[in-house]
Amino acid sequence: MNYPEPIFLPETTSTNTYLAGLCDRAPQPELTCVYTSYQTSGRGQRENSWESEPGANLLFSFVTYPTCLEAGRQFLLSQITALALANVLSAYTEDIRIKWPNDIYWKDKKICGTLIENDLTGTSISRSISGTGVNLNQKRFLSDAPNPVSLTQITGQTYSPADILHQVMQRIGGYYRLLQNGQTSEIAERYKQMLYRKEGFYAYRDQEGSFLARILDIEPSGRLVLEDANGKCRKYLFKEVVFEL
Secondary structure, three states: OOOOOOEEEOOEOOHHHHHHHHHHHOOOOOOOEEEEOOEOOOEOHHHOEOOOOOOOOEEEEEEEOOOOOEHHHOHHHHHHHHHHHHHHHHOOOOOEEEEOOOEEEEOOEEEEEEEEEEEEEOOEEEEEEEEEEEOOOOOOOOOOOOOEOOHHHHHOOOOOHHHHHHHHHHHHHHHHHHHHOOOHHHHHHHHHHOEOOOOOOEEEEEOOEEEEEEEEEEOOOOOEEEEEOOOOEEEEOOOOOEEOO
16 A cells, blocks of 8 residues: 655654644645654653654654544554554564554563554544654663663664655555455454463553463453453453553
8 A cells, every 4th residue: 555755854742743733734645654853742652751862763653544443443553553563673573572552562672652643523533643653773761661672772783764664654554455445353363463472371460459361362442351360351451451571
């Protein structure tokens, strides 16, 4: 699936914010993408900021208009972005996995984070803007983020953000075509195969405390289904449970 030539910004507050403003002023073609060398107010999940050394990493956002997608199935958009990132990074190193819901991990360290902002019209998604930070060439992380890693730290090589972006957008276009064609089960299955800690028991924590569990399933809504060490089935929406590392 073709996509417009990405828009490069030397610096911006946030690629999500910039792209949303662009789309508000005039409708942009599907898969319009903006990327930058530096964000002054980069945002992550849970109201966190995203640390990125100026010029070192890939910071980008793209827009889709999945009007055929009901709000209850919006997790597919998260799966598409995560799969595209995981597929591209897996070409450069082993042990790349998707940590539910959409972080990309190398072993037990975080290499990508994504924030998706959806606009609804009735029960359908009228516009979706997905913003991602990929740690490419940063060699030192100074924030209190617990487990960041970059591709250059893993491989010792240096990467072109524009080249990596091109590869990711090609993958996103392919997965988005699957979504448009109704091949959602294929997207969901590929996502499950790439899951971090998809086999075996690991430590988790919810509002009641820590426990051991294994992943049973990911529901179409995005809800995580766990089975704890006592055989009890536990289901969680985003932010209701955390992985203990």
